Amino acid sequence: MSAELMIGTDLAADMVAKAAERARVLQEQYGVQPCLATVLVGDDPASATYVRMKQNRSKKAGIASLSVVLPAETTTAELVAEITKLSDDPAVHGILLQHPVPPQIDERAAFEAIDPAKDVDGVTMRSFAAMAFGDPGFRSATPGGIMRLLAAYDVPLEGAHAVVIGRSPILGKPAGMLLLASNATVTYAHSRTRDLPELVRTADVVIAAVGKANFVRGDWLKPGAVVVDAGYNEGNVGDVHFAEASEVARLITPVPGGVGPMTIALLLEQTVDAAETAVHSLTTLA
Ligand SMILES: Nc1nc(=O)c2c([nH]1)NC[C@@H]1CN(c3ccc(C(=O)N[C@@H](CCC(=O)O)C(=O)O)cc3)C=[N+]21
Known part of the structure:
Protein backbone atom coordinates (compact mmCIF):
# COMPACT_ATOMS: atom_id res chain seq x y z
CA MET A 1 0.00 0.00 0.00
CA SER A 2 1.63 3.24 -1.10
CA ALA A 3 -1.38 5.51 -1.63
CA GLU A 4 -2.56 7.99 0.95
CA LEU A 5 -6.22 7.59 1.91
CA MET A 6 -8.73 10.34 1.20
CA ILE A 7 -10.90 9.79 4.22
CA GLY A 8 -14.40 11.21 4.08
CA THR A 9 -15.52 10.29 7.57
CA ASP A 10 -13.77 13.06 9.51
CA LEU A 11 -14.40 15.77 6.95
CA ALA A 12 -18.06 14.74 6.79
CA ALA A 13 -18.35 14.84 10.58
CA ASP A 14 -16.94 18.35 10.47
CA MET A 15 -19.45 19.45 7.83
CA VAL A 16 -22.34 17.90 9.75
CA ALA A 17 -21.23 19.62 12.97
CA LYS A 18 -21.25 22.98 11.18
CA ALA A 19 -24.67 22.26 9.65
CA ALA A 20 -25.94 21.27 13.11
CA GLU A 21 -24.74 24.56 14.58
CA ARG A 22 -26.55 26.51 11.84
CA ALA A 23 -29.69 24.41 12.43
CA ARG A 24 -29.49 25.28 16.12
CA VAL A 25 -29.31 29.00 15.29
CA LEU A 26 -32.36 28.74 13.01
CA GLN A 27 -34.27 27.01 15.77
CA GLU A 28 -33.18 29.48 18.42
CA GLN A 29 -33.61 32.71 16.46
CA PRO A 116 -35.88 23.74 -7.24
CA ALA A 117 -35.59 25.68 -3.96
CA LYS A 118 -35.90 22.32 -2.11
CA ASP A 119 -33.65 20.28 -4.41
CA VAL A 120 -31.05 19.60 -1.71
CA ASP A 121 -30.03 16.33 -3.43
CA GLY A 122 -29.30 18.19 -6.69
CA VAL A 123 -31.35 16.05 -9.06
CA THR A 124 -33.46 18.57 -11.01
CA MET A 125 -32.59 19.92 -14.44
CA ARG A 126 -32.23 23.37 -12.85
CA SER A 127 -29.55 22.08 -10.48
CA PHE A 128 -27.86 20.19 -13.31
CA ALA A 129 -27.71 23.38 -15.38
CA ALA A 130 -26.16 25.26 -12.46
CA MET A 131 -23.47 22.58 -12.20
CA ALA A 132 -22.91 22.61 -15.97
CA PHE A 133 -22.58 26.41 -16.05
CA GLY A 134 -20.46 26.51 -12.90
CA ASP A 135 -23.12 28.67 -11.24
CA PRO A 136 -24.07 28.60 -7.55
CA GLY A 137 -26.87 26.20 -6.65
CA PHE A 138 -27.49 22.81 -5.15
CA ARG A 139 -24.97 20.13 -6.12
CA SER A 140 -25.90 16.49 -6.67
CA ALA A 141 -25.01 15.02 -3.29
CA THR A 142 -22.35 12.52 -4.34
CA PRO A 143 -20.59 14.68 -6.98
CA GLY A 144 -20.70 17.67 -4.63
CA GLY A 145 -19.26 15.54 -1.83
CA ILE A 146 -16.50 14.32 -4.14
CA MET A 147 -15.52 17.89 -5.04
CA ARG A 148 -15.28 18.82 -1.36
CA LEU A 149 -13.09 15.79 -0.69
CA LEU A 150 -10.78 16.64 -3.62
CA ALA A 151 -10.51 20.23 -2.35
CA ALA A 152 -9.73 19.10 1.21
CA TYR A 153 -6.83 17.00 -0.09
CA ASP A 154 -5.62 19.84 -2.36
CA VAL A 155 -5.96 17.77 -5.50
CA PRO A 156 -5.00 20.02 -8.43
CA LEU A 157 -7.77 20.01 -11.03
CA GLU A 158 -6.82 22.85 -13.33
CA GLY A 159 -5.63 21.29 -16.58
CA ALA A 160 -5.70 17.80 -15.09
CA HIS A 161 -7.17 14.96 -17.11
CA ALA A 162 -10.18 13.61 -15.24
CA VAL A 163 -11.78 10.42 -16.50
CA VAL A 164 -15.28 9.85 -15.17
CA ILE A 165 -16.37 6.25 -15.59
CA GLY A 166 -20.17 6.31 -15.66
CA ARG A 167 -22.68 8.88 -16.93
CA SER A 168 -25.73 8.45 -14.74
CA PRO A 169 -27.86 11.57 -14.27
CA ILE A 170 -27.15 12.11 -10.57
CA LEU A 171 -23.61 10.78 -10.35
CA GLY A 172 -21.28 10.48 -13.33
CA LYS A 173 -22.73 13.20 -15.53
CA PRO A 174 -22.87 15.97 -12.91
CA ALA A 175 -19.48 14.89 -11.49
CA GLY A 176 -17.95 15.55 -14.92
CA MET A 177 -19.67 18.94 -15.11
CA LEU A 178 -18.28 20.01 -11.72
CA LEU A 179 -14.78 18.88 -12.71
CA LEU A 180 -15.10 20.83 -15.95
CA ALA A 181 -16.19 23.91 -14.00
CA SER A 182 -12.94 23.47 -12.02
CA ASN A 183 -11.01 23.58 -15.31
CA ALA A 184 -10.18 19.88 -15.53
CA THR A 185 -10.04 18.27 -18.97
CA VAL A 186 -12.89 15.81 -18.66
CA THR A 187 -13.47 12.54 -20.46
CA TYR A 188 -16.66 10.58 -19.89
CA ALA A 189 -16.23 6.84 -20.21
CA HIS A 190 -19.17 4.45 -20.21
CA SER A 191 -20.33 1.00 -21.26
CA ARG A 192 -19.68 1.68 -24.97
CA THR A 193 -16.23 3.19 -24.49
CA ARG A 194 -13.48 1.37 -26.39
CA ASP A 195 -10.16 0.46 -24.78
CA LEU A 196 -11.24 1.62 -21.34
CA PRO A 197 -8.10 0.47 -19.46
CA GLU A 198 -5.90 2.40 -21.91
CA LEU A 199 -8.03 5.51 -21.56
CA VAL A 200 -8.02 5.32 -17.77
CA ARG A 201 -4.20 5.05 -17.86
CA THR A 202 -4.14 8.62 -19.22
CA ALA A 203 -6.09 9.98 -16.24
CA ASP A 204 -4.66 12.15 -13.48
CA VAL A 205 -7.97 11.84 -11.65
CA VAL A 206 -10.28 8.83 -11.93
CA ILE A 207 -13.89 8.95 -10.77
CA ALA A 208 -15.35 5.43 -10.68
CA ALA A 209 -19.15 5.55 -10.82
CA VAL A 210 -20.24 2.44 -12.66
CA GLY A 211 -21.83 0.23 -10.03
CA LYS A 212 -19.66 -2.85 -10.69
CA ALA A 213 -17.68 -4.26 -7.79
CA ASN A 214 -13.87 -4.16 -8.17
CA PHE A 215 -14.23 -3.07 -11.81
CA VAL A 216 -11.23 -0.71 -12.04
CA ARG A 217 -7.96 -2.66 -11.74
CA GLY A 218 -4.55 -1.55 -10.56
CA ASP A 219 -2.92 -1.90 -13.99
CA TRP A 220 -5.49 0.55 -15.45
CA LEU A 221 -3.99 3.38 -13.43
CA LYS A 222 -1.23 5.84 -14.13
CA PRO A 223 1.25 5.75 -11.23
CA GLY A 224 0.44 8.68 -8.95
CA ALA A 225 -3.18 9.01 -10.08
CA VAL A 226 -5.90 10.23 -7.73
CA VAL A 227 -8.67 7.65 -7.47
CA VAL A 228 -12.18 8.40 -6.23
CA ASP A 229 -14.39 5.38 -5.73
CA ALA A 230 -18.06 6.40 -5.86
CA GLY A 231 -19.28 2.81 -6.12
CA TYR A 232 -21.66 1.39 -3.54
CA ASN A 233 -22.07 -2.26 -4.42
CA GLU A 234 -23.49 -4.99 -2.24
CA GLY A 235 -21.46 -5.66 0.88
CA ASN A 236 -19.92 -2.16 0.93
CA VAL A 237 -17.64 -2.93 -2.00
CA GLY A 238 -16.54 -0.12 -4.30
CA ASP A 239 -16.03 0.03 -8.07
CA VAL A 240 -12.25 0.03 -7.65
CA HIS A 241 -10.12 -2.99 -6.80
CA PHE A 242 -8.75 -1.30 -3.70
CA ALA A 243 -5.81 -3.62 -2.94
CA GLU A 244 -4.42 -3.30 -6.47
CA ALA A 245 -5.22 0.38 -6.94
CA SER A 246 -3.69 1.48 -3.67
CA GLU A 247 -0.31 0.12 -4.84
CA VAL A 248 -0.33 2.48 -7.83
CA ALA A 249 -2.36 5.54 -6.86
CA ARG A 250 -1.10 8.58 -4.94
CA LEU A 251 -4.47 9.22 -3.26
CA ILE A 252 -7.47 6.91 -3.03
CA THR A 253 -10.84 6.90 -1.26
CA PRO A 254 -11.65 3.87 0.88
CA VAL A 255 -15.06 2.15 0.76
CA PRO A 256 -16.58 2.50 3.29
CA GLY A 257 -15.44 5.79 4.82
CA GLY A 258 -14.71 7.75 1.63
CA VAL A 259 -17.35 9.19 -0.67
CA GLY A 260 -20.39 7.76 1.18
CA PRO A 261 -20.25 9.93 4.32
CA MET A 262 -19.45 12.99 2.18
CA THR A 263 -22.65 12.40 0.19
CA ILE A 264 -24.76 12.48 3.32
CA ALA A 265 -22.90 15.46 4.77
CA LEU A 266 -23.52 17.50 1.63
CA LEU A 267 -27.20 16.55 1.66
CA LEU A 268 -27.55 17.80 5.23
CA GLU A 269 -25.54 20.94 4.58
CA GLN A 270 -27.72 21.78 1.59
CA THR A 271 -30.87 21.12 3.63
CA VAL A 272 -29.74 23.75 6.12
CA ASP A 273 -28.87 26.08 3.20
CA ALA A 274 -32.44 25.66 1.93
CA ALA A 275 -33.94 26.28 5.37
CA GLU A 276 -31.84 29.43 5.84
CA THR A 277 -32.89 30.75 2.45
CA ALA A 278 -36.55 30.05 3.23
CA VAL A 279 -36.35 31.80 6.61
CA HIS A 280 -34.49 34.79 5.23
CA SER A 281 -36.84 35.27 2.30
CA LEU A 282 -39.74 35.32 4.79
CA THR A 283 -38.04 37.79 7.13
CA THR A 284 -37.21 40.08 4.18
CA LEU A 285 -40.82 40.02 3.04
CA ALA A 286 -42.13 40.82 6.52
N1 LIG B 1 -31.62 10.44 -4.89
C1 LIG B 1 -30.57 9.75 -4.43
N2 LIG B 1 -29.53 10.41 -3.90
C2 LIG B 1 -28.46 9.73 -3.40
O1 LIG B 1 -27.50 10.35 -2.91
C3 LIG B 1 -28.47 8.30 -3.43
C4 LIG B 1 -29.59 7.68 -4.00
N3 LIG B 1 -30.61 8.42 -4.50
N4 LIG B 1 -29.67 6.33 -4.08
C5 LIG B 1 -28.64 5.50 -3.52
C6 LIG B 1 -27.31 6.17 -3.49
C7 LIG B 1 -26.36 5.54 -2.51
N5 LIG B 1 -25.98 6.57 -1.60
C8 LIG B 1 -25.12 6.38 -0.54
C9 LIG B 1 -24.95 7.32 0.44
C10 LIG B 1 -24.11 7.09 1.52
C11 LIG B 1 -23.43 5.90 1.64
C12 LIG B 1 -22.57 5.68 2.81
O2 LIG B 1 -22.42 6.54 3.68
N6 LIG B 1 -21.95 4.52 2.93
C13 LIG B 1 -21.04 4.20 4.01
C14 LIG B 1 -21.07 2.73 4.33
C15 LIG B 1 -22.43 2.21 4.59
C16 LIG B 1 -22.66 1.83 6.01
O3 LIG B 1 -22.01 2.41 6.90
O4 LIG B 1 -23.51 0.95 6.21
C17 LIG B 1 -19.62 4.55 3.64
O5 LIG B 1 -19.32 4.58 2.43
O6 LIG B 1 -18.83 4.77 4.54
C18 LIG B 1 -23.58 4.96 0.64
C19 LIG B 1 -24.41 5.20 -0.42
C20 LIG B 1 -26.67 7.70 -1.89
N7 LIG B 1 -27.45 7.53 -2.96
Whole structure:
Protein backbone atom coordinates (compact mmCIF):
# COMPACT_ATOMS: atom_id res chain seq x y z
CA MET A 1 0.00 0.00 0.00
CA SER A 2 1.63 3.24 -1.10
CA ALA A 3 -1.38 5.51 -1.63
CA GLU A 4 -2.56 7.99 0.95
CA LEU A 5 -6.22 7.59 1.91
CA MET A 6 -8.73 10.34 1.20
CA ILE A 7 -10.90 9.79 4.22
CA GLY A 8 -14.40 11.21 4.08
CA THR A 9 -15.52 10.29 7.57
CA ASP A 10 -13.77 13.06 9.51
CA LEU A 11 -14.40 15.77 6.95
CA ALA A 12 -18.06 14.74 6.79
CA ALA A 13 -18.35 14.84 10.58
CA ASP A 14 -16.94 18.35 10.47
CA MET A 15 -19.45 19.45 7.83
CA VAL A 16 -22.34 17.90 9.75
CA ALA A 17 -21.23 19.62 12.97
CA LYS A 18 -21.25 22.98 11.18
CA ALA A 19 -24.67 22.26 9.65
CA ALA A 20 -25.94 21.27 13.11
CA GLU A 21 -24.74 24.56 14.58
CA ARG A 22 -26.55 26.51 11.84
CA ALA A 23 -29.69 24.41 12.43
CA ARG A 24 -29.49 25.28 16.12
CA VAL A 25 -29.31 29.00 15.29
CA LEU A 26 -32.36 28.74 13.01
CA GLN A 27 -34.27 27.01 15.77
CA GLU A 28 -33.18 29.48 18.42
CA GLN A 29 -33.61 32.71 16.46
CA TYR A 30 -36.57 31.86 14.25
CA GLY A 31 -38.17 28.78 15.82
CA VAL A 32 -37.63 26.92 12.56
CA GLN A 33 -36.22 23.41 12.44
CA PRO A 34 -34.77 22.43 9.06
CA CYS A 35 -36.72 19.50 7.64
CA LEU A 36 -35.68 16.96 5.02
CA ALA A 37 -38.43 14.90 3.40
CA THR A 38 -37.32 11.52 2.09
CA VAL A 39 -39.38 9.63 -0.47
CA LEU A 40 -38.83 5.92 -0.92
CA VAL A 41 -40.80 3.92 -3.48
CA GLY A 42 -40.90 0.15 -3.06
CA ASP A 43 -39.26 -2.17 -0.56
CA ASP A 44 -35.70 -2.64 -1.75
CA PRO A 45 -33.85 -3.33 1.52
CA ALA A 46 -30.60 -1.60 0.46
CA SER A 47 -32.48 1.59 -0.48
CA ALA A 48 -34.36 1.47 2.82
CA THR A 49 -31.03 1.20 4.65
CA TYR A 50 -29.58 4.25 2.87
CA VAL A 51 -32.71 6.30 3.61
CA ARG A 52 -32.55 5.27 7.27
CA MET A 53 -28.88 6.30 7.41
CA LYS A 54 -29.80 9.72 6.01
CA GLN A 55 -32.60 10.11 8.58
CA ASN A 56 -30.40 9.03 11.49
CA ARG A 57 -27.69 11.47 10.55
CA SER A 58 -30.28 14.24 10.05
CA LYS A 59 -31.57 13.67 13.55
CA LYS A 60 -28.08 13.96 15.03
CA ALA A 61 -27.69 17.27 13.23
CA GLY A 62 -30.97 18.67 14.54
CA ILE A 63 -32.67 18.28 11.18
CA ALA A 64 -36.19 16.84 11.21
CA SER A 65 -37.07 14.13 8.73
CA LEU A 66 -40.41 13.46 7.18
CA SER A 67 -40.52 9.98 5.74
CA VAL A 68 -42.78 9.10 2.82
CA VAL A 69 -42.83 5.43 1.82
CA LEU A 70 -44.89 4.40 -1.19
CA PRO A 71 -45.75 0.94 -2.52
CA ALA A 72 -43.75 -0.59 -5.38
CA GLU A 73 -46.81 -0.30 -7.69
CA THR A 74 -46.98 3.50 -7.35
CA THR A 75 -47.58 5.26 -10.67
CA THR A 76 -45.70 8.29 -11.98
CA ALA A 77 -48.80 10.45 -11.44
CA GLU A 78 -49.15 9.30 -7.83
CA LEU A 79 -45.48 9.92 -7.09
CA VAL A 80 -45.54 13.33 -8.76
CA ALA A 81 -48.61 14.21 -6.65
CA GLU A 82 -46.81 13.20 -3.42
CA ILE A 83 -43.70 15.17 -4.32
CA THR A 84 -45.78 18.19 -5.34
CA LYS A 85 -47.40 18.12 -1.89
CA LEU A 86 -43.95 18.23 -0.29
CA SER A 87 -42.88 20.99 -2.66
CA ASP A 88 -45.91 23.03 -1.51
CA ASP A 89 -45.45 22.28 2.21
CA PRO A 90 -43.73 25.27 3.88
CA ALA A 91 -42.53 23.05 6.76
CA VAL A 92 -40.40 21.01 4.33
CA HIS A 93 -37.09 22.58 3.28
CA GLY A 94 -35.47 19.74 1.35
CA ILE A 95 -36.75 16.77 -0.66
CA LEU A 96 -34.86 13.59 -1.49
CA LEU A 97 -36.36 11.01 -3.84
CA GLN A 98 -34.33 7.85 -3.38
CA HIS A 99 -32.96 6.48 -6.64
CA PRO A 100 -33.68 4.02 -8.24
CA VAL A 101 -37.47 3.98 -8.51
CA PRO A 102 -39.43 0.99 -9.88
CA PRO A 103 -39.33 0.65 -13.69
CA GLN A 104 -42.91 1.81 -14.38
CA ILE A 105 -42.08 5.24 -12.98
CA ASP A 106 -40.70 8.10 -15.05
CA GLU A 107 -37.95 9.12 -12.65
CA ARG A 108 -37.17 12.36 -14.49
CA ALA A 109 -40.81 13.49 -14.20
CA ALA A 110 -40.69 12.71 -10.48
CA PHE A 111 -37.42 14.60 -9.96
CA GLU A 112 -38.84 17.62 -11.80
CA ALA A 113 -41.76 17.75 -9.34
CA ILE A 114 -39.23 18.80 -6.68
CA ASP A 115 -39.36 22.56 -6.08
CA PRO A 116 -35.88 23.74 -7.24
CA ALA A 117 -35.59 25.68 -3.96
CA LYS A 118 -35.90 22.32 -2.11
CA ASP A 119 -33.65 20.28 -4.41
CA VAL A 120 -31.05 19.60 -1.71
CA ASP A 121 -30.03 16.33 -3.43
CA GLY A 122 -29.30 18.19 -6.69
CA VAL A 123 -31.35 16.05 -9.06
CA THR A 124 -33.46 18.57 -11.01
CA MET A 125 -32.59 19.92 -14.44
CA ARG A 126 -32.23 23.37 -12.85
CA SER A 127 -29.55 22.08 -10.48
CA PHE A 128 -27.86 20.19 -13.31
CA ALA A 129 -27.71 23.38 -15.38
CA ALA A 130 -26.16 25.26 -12.46
CA MET A 131 -23.47 22.58 -12.20
CA ALA A 132 -22.91 22.61 -15.97
CA PHE A 133 -22.58 26.41 -16.05
CA GLY A 134 -20.46 26.51 -12.90
CA ASP A 135 -23.12 28.67 -11.24
CA PRO A 136 -24.07 28.60 -7.55
CA GLY A 137 -26.87 26.20 -6.65
CA PHE A 138 -27.49 22.81 -5.15
CA ARG A 139 -24.97 20.13 -6.12
CA SER A 140 -25.90 16.49 -6.67
CA ALA A 141 -25.01 15.02 -3.29
CA THR A 142 -22.35 12.52 -4.34
CA PRO A 143 -20.59 14.68 -6.98
CA GLY A 144 -20.70 17.67 -4.63
CA GLY A 145 -19.26 15.54 -1.83
CA ILE A 146 -16.50 14.32 -4.14
CA MET A 147 -15.52 17.89 -5.04
CA ARG A 148 -15.28 18.82 -1.36
CA LEU A 149 -13.09 15.79 -0.69
CA LEU A 150 -10.78 16.64 -3.62
CA ALA A 151 -10.51 20.23 -2.35
CA ALA A 152 -9.73 19.10 1.21
CA TYR A 153 -6.83 17.00 -0.09
CA ASP A 154 -5.62 19.84 -2.36
CA VAL A 155 -5.96 17.77 -5.50
CA PRO A 156 -5.00 20.02 -8.43
CA LEU A 157 -7.77 20.01 -11.03
CA GLU A 158 -6.82 22.85 -13.33
CA GLY A 159 -5.63 21.29 -16.58
CA ALA A 160 -5.70 17.80 -15.09
CA HIS A 161 -7.17 14.96 -17.11
CA ALA A 162 -10.18 13.61 -15.24
CA VAL A 163 -11.78 10.42 -16.50
CA VAL A 164 -15.28 9.85 -15.17
CA ILE A 165 -16.37 6.25 -15.59
CA GLY A 166 -20.17 6.31 -15.66
CA ARG A 167 -22.68 8.88 -16.93
CA SER A 168 -25.73 8.45 -14.74
CA PRO A 169 -27.86 11.57 -14.27
CA ILE A 170 -27.15 12.11 -10.57
CA LEU A 171 -23.61 10.78 -10.35
CA GLY A 172 -21.28 10.48 -13.33
CA LYS A 173 -22.73 13.20 -15.53
CA PRO A 174 -22.87 15.97 -12.91
CA ALA A 175 -19.48 14.89 -11.49
CA GLY A 176 -17.95 15.55 -14.92
CA MET A 177 -19.67 18.94 -15.11
CA LEU A 178 -18.28 20.01 -11.72
CA LEU A 179 -14.78 18.88 -12.71
CA LEU A 180 -15.10 20.83 -15.95
CA ALA A 181 -16.19 23.91 -14.00
CA SER A 182 -12.94 23.47 -12.02
CA ASN A 183 -11.01 23.58 -15.31
CA ALA A 184 -10.18 19.88 -15.53
CA THR A 185 -10.04 18.27 -18.97
CA VAL A 186 -12.89 15.81 -18.66
CA THR A 187 -13.47 12.54 -20.46
CA TYR A 188 -16.66 10.58 -19.89
CA ALA A 189 -16.23 6.84 -20.21
CA HIS A 190 -19.17 4.45 -20.21
CA SER A 191 -20.33 1.00 -21.26
CA ARG A 192 -19.68 1.68 -24.97
CA THR A 193 -16.23 3.19 -24.49
CA ARG A 194 -13.48 1.37 -26.39
CA ASP A 195 -10.16 0.46 -24.78
CA LEU A 196 -11.24 1.62 -21.34
CA PRO A 197 -8.10 0.47 -19.46
CA GLU A 198 -5.90 2.40 -21.91
CA LEU A 199 -8.03 5.51 -21.56
CA VAL A 200 -8.02 5.32 -17.77
CA ARG A 201 -4.20 5.05 -17.86
CA THR A 202 -4.14 8.62 -19.22
CA ALA A 203 -6.09 9.98 -16.24
CA ASP A 204 -4.66 12.15 -13.48
CA VAL A 205 -7.97 11.84 -11.65
CA VAL A 206 -10.28 8.83 -11.93
CA ILE A 207 -13.89 8.95 -10.77
CA ALA A 208 -15.35 5.43 -10.68
CA ALA A 209 -19.15 5.55 -10.82
CA VAL A 210 -20.24 2.44 -12.66
CA GLY A 211 -21.83 0.23 -10.03
CA LYS A 212 -19.66 -2.85 -10.69
CA ALA A 213 -17.68 -4.26 -7.79
CA ASN A 214 -13.87 -4.16 -8.17
CA PHE A 215 -14.23 -3.07 -11.81
CA VAL A 216 -11.23 -0.71 -12.04
CA ARG A 217 -7.96 -2.66 -11.74
CA GLY A 218 -4.55 -1.55 -10.56
CA ASP A 219 -2.92 -1.90 -13.99
CA TRP A 220 -5.49 0.55 -15.45
CA LEU A 221 -3.99 3.38 -13.43
CA LYS A 222 -1.23 5.84 -14.13
CA PRO A 223 1.25 5.75 -11.23
CA GLY A 224 0.44 8.68 -8.95
CA ALA A 225 -3.18 9.01 -10.08
CA VAL A 226 -5.90 10.23 -7.73
CA VAL A 227 -8.67 7.65 -7.47
CA VAL A 228 -12.18 8.40 -6.23
CA ASP A 229 -14.39 5.38 -5.73
CA ALA A 230 -18.06 6.40 -5.86
CA GLY A 231 -19.28 2.81 -6.12
CA TYR A 232 -21.66 1.39 -3.54
CA ASN A 233 -22.07 -2.26 -4.42
CA GLU A 234 -23.49 -4.99 -2.24
CA GLY A 235 -21.46 -5.66 0.88
CA ASN A 236 -19.92 -2.16 0.93
CA VAL A 237 -17.64 -2.93 -2.00
CA GLY A 238 -16.54 -0.12 -4.30
CA ASP A 239 -16.03 0.03 -8.07
CA VAL A 240 -12.25 0.03 -7.65
CA HIS A 241 -10.12 -2.99 -6.80
CA PHE A 242 -8.75 -1.30 -3.70
CA ALA A 243 -5.81 -3.62 -2.94
CA GLU A 244 -4.42 -3.30 -6.47
CA ALA A 245 -5.22 0.38 -6.94
CA SER A 246 -3.69 1.48 -3.67
CA GLU A 247 -0.31 0.12 -4.84
CA VAL A 248 -0.33 2.48 -7.83
CA ALA A 249 -2.36 5.54 -6.86
CA ARG A 250 -1.10 8.58 -4.94
CA LEU A 251 -4.47 9.22 -3.26
CA ILE A 252 -7.47 6.91 -3.03
CA THR A 253 -10.84 6.90 -1.26
CA PRO A 254 -11.65 3.87 0.88
CA VAL A 255 -15.06 2.15 0.76
CA PRO A 256 -16.58 2.50 3.29
CA GLY A 257 -15.44 5.79 4.82
CA GLY A 258 -14.71 7.75 1.63
CA VAL A 259 -17.35 9.19 -0.67
CA GLY A 260 -20.39 7.76 1.18
CA PRO A 261 -20.25 9.93 4.32
CA MET A 262 -19.45 12.99 2.18
CA THR A 263 -22.65 12.40 0.19
CA ILE A 264 -24.76 12.48 3.32
CA ALA A 265 -22.90 15.46 4.77
CA LEU A 266 -23.52 17.50 1.63
CA LEU A 267 -27.20 16.55 1.66
CA LEU A 268 -27.55 17.80 5.23
CA GLU A 269 -25.54 20.94 4.58
CA GLN A 270 -27.72 21.78 1.59
CA THR A 271 -30.87 21.12 3.63
CA VAL A 272 -29.74 23.75 6.12
CA ASP A 273 -28.87 26.08 3.20
CA ALA A 274 -32.44 25.66 1.93
CA ALA A 275 -33.94 26.28 5.37
CA GLU A 276 -31.84 29.43 5.84
CA THR A 277 -32.89 30.75 2.45
CA ALA A 278 -36.55 30.05 3.23
CA VAL A 279 -36.35 31.80 6.61
CA HIS A 280 -34.49 34.79 5.23
CA SER A 281 -36.84 35.27 2.30
CA LEU A 282 -39.74 35.32 4.79
CA THR A 283 -38.04 37.79 7.13
CA THR A 284 -37.21 40.08 4.18
CA LEU A 285 -40.82 40.02 3.04
CA ALA A 286 -42.13 40.82 6.52
N1 LIG B 1 -31.62 10.44 -4.89
C1 LIG B 1 -30.57 9.75 -4.43
N2 LIG B 1 -29.53 10.41 -3.90
C2 LIG B 1 -28.46 9.73 -3.40
O1 LIG B 1 -27.50 10.35 -2.91
C3 LIG B 1 -28.47 8.30 -3.43
C4 LIG B 1 -29.59 7.68 -4.00
N3 LIG B 1 -30.61 8.42 -4.50
N4 LIG B 1 -29.67 6.33 -4.08
C5 LIG B 1 -28.64 5.50 -3.52
C6 LIG B 1 -27.31 6.17 -3.49
C7 LIG B 1 -26.36 5.54 -2.51
N5 LIG B 1 -25.98 6.57 -1.60
C8 LIG B 1 -25.12 6.38 -0.54
C9 LIG B 1 -24.95 7.32 0.44
C10 LIG B 1 -24.11 7.09 1.52
C11 LIG B 1 -23.43 5.90 1.64
C12 LIG B 1 -22.57 5.68 2.81
O2 LIG B 1 -22.42 6.54 3.68
N6 LIG B 1 -21.95 4.52 2.93
C13 LIG B 1 -21.04 4.20 4.01
C14 LIG B 1 -21.07 2.73 4.33
C15 LIG B 1 -22.43 2.21 4.59
C16 LIG B 1 -22.66 1.83 6.01
O3 LIG B 1 -22.01 2.41 6.90
O4 LIG B 1 -23.51 0.95 6.21
C17 LIG B 1 -19.62 4.55 3.64
O5 LIG B 1 -19.32 4.58 2.43
O6 LIG B 1 -18.83 4.77 4.54
C18 LIG B 1 -23.58 4.96 0.64
C19 LIG B 1 -24.41 5.20 -0.42
C20 LIG B 1 -26.67 7.70 -1.89
N7 LIG B 1 -27.45 7.53 -2.96
